[in-house]
Amino acid sequence: MTGAFTCSVKTLLAGNGSWSKRTVSMKLWNTVPEQAHGSGRFLLPRRDFTPAYLQSHESGSLKDKIDEALECLRSCTLCPRNCEVNRWEKYAVCKVARYARVSSYFPHFGEEDVVRGWLGSGTIFFGWCNLRCVFCQNYETSQKGQGDEVTPRDLAGMMLELQQKGCHNINFVTPEHVVPQILEALPYAISRGLRVPLVYNTSAYDSLHSIRLISGVVDIYMPDFKLWNPEHCRKYLLAPDYPAAARDVVRAMHEQTGAMKVDEDGLALRGVLVRHLVMPGMLDDTQEIVRYIASELSTDTYFNIMDQYFPAWKASSEDKYKEIGRRISQRELSQAFAHAAAAGLWRFDRRWRGDFRLSAAGWNL
Numbered sequence: 001m002t003g004a005f006t007c008s009v010k011t012l013l014a015g016n017g018s019w020s021k022r023t024v025s026m027k028l029w030n031t032v033p034e035q036a037h038g039s040g041r042f043l044l045p046r047r048d049f050t051p052a053y054l055q056s057h058e059s060g061s062l063k064d065k066i067d068e069a070l071e072c073l074r075s076c077t078l079c080p081r082n083c084e085v086n087r088w089e090k091y092a093v094c095k096v097a098r099y100a101r102v103s104s105y106f107p108h109f110g111e112e113d114v115v116r117g118w119l120g121s122g123t124i125f126f127g128w129c130n131l132r133c134v135f136c137q138n139y140e141t142s143q144k145g146q147g148d149e150v151t152p153r154d155l156a157g158m159m160l161e162l163q164q165k166g167c168h169n170i171n172f173v174t175p176e177h178v179v180p181q182i183l184e185a186l187p188y189a190i191s192r193g194l195r196v197p198l199v200y201n202t203s204a205y206d207s208l209h210s211i212r213l214i215s216g217v218v219d220i221y222m223p224d225f226k227l228w229n230p231e232h233c234r235k236y237l238l239a240p241d242y243p244a245a246a247r248d249v250v251r252a253m254h255e256q257t258g259a260m261k262v263d264e265d266g267l268a269l270r271g272v273l274v275r276h277l278v279m280p281g282m283l284d285d286t287q288e289i290v291r292y293i294a295s296e297l298s299t300d301t302y303f304n305i306m307d308q309y310f311p312a313w314k315a316s317s318e319d320k321y322k323e324i325g326r327r328i329s330q331r332e333l334s335q336a337f338a339h340a341a342a343a344g345l346w347r348f349d350r351r352w353r354g355d356f357r358l359s360a361a362g363w364n365l
């Protein structure tokens, strides 16, 4: 169904931490699609939702997790690289020592409609990365370390600023190597009124230990399951163990939170949203990944097949990567969807909110 309609908008006023419900007229091009709510099967009423981290904070388990995570920094095995370096004193593969680095933070309107809503997803982009993808589209941030070091209080302030702007969630981008720093910032943010869901937006090159540490803290997992073939992972991610690590952690994410659930406005509140960037000439990887997701997680997994690959970073200039020096074809994209459908997946992400872009200020909230 298409057309304009009126819906309620709930915003959190960070100043006093209370919910304020306002009704505004919104021109949307579609109502929430079946793929998101599943005729109510994947509806989590907003009134029944409490962010996971608030419960962990109240029970005291968040403090235990912070202590354990900071201790892990002394011999870091927080990701599959297992560097065992003391990050209180120096850094290793991910180039981040005691404090996280942030390159930018802002309301992001390019994320999936279930995540960006109409006021944006509150993204915080972390500097550096534990992968070395030769085609990285954010290489200035991930491979050159663009950004500034932040204290836990700084990071908490960014979360609150994004919430105050009306963002529907806080979306940690490239968080694999800074799980302790994220956890450490949360009590500062919670005490000053953080109430929106947390999104863990990851390459899926995480350790199971990290995923256990953020169990009961993260509300929405957004792993990008990139490649399946270890040889492809060795050449293009510089991580031949990537497929095994990704398989383990996406399953653990699903065991923690289940298939993605949305509220009455089609906003993600809890669960797993799997992304997959289709790579040129690597449809076999796609086929194995969708089979795995369907059989080991659920055919109800919300799935975003991404078509925006373009050769960037080393893939745009080095001859040894010339086979991925092109965009994917329409035929390859169709094949990716066909593989996913054949595996039984059906909750495919698509745009339905239209192409509007309004800031919180634009709504005069």
Ligand code: SF4
Residues within 6 Å of the ligand: 076, 077, 078, 079, 080, 081, 082, 083, 084, 085, 087, 091, 092, 093, 094, 095, 096, 130, 176, 177, 178
């Ligand atoms: S998080 Fe960084 S230091 Fe720790 S194991 Fe991974 S790459 Fe090494």
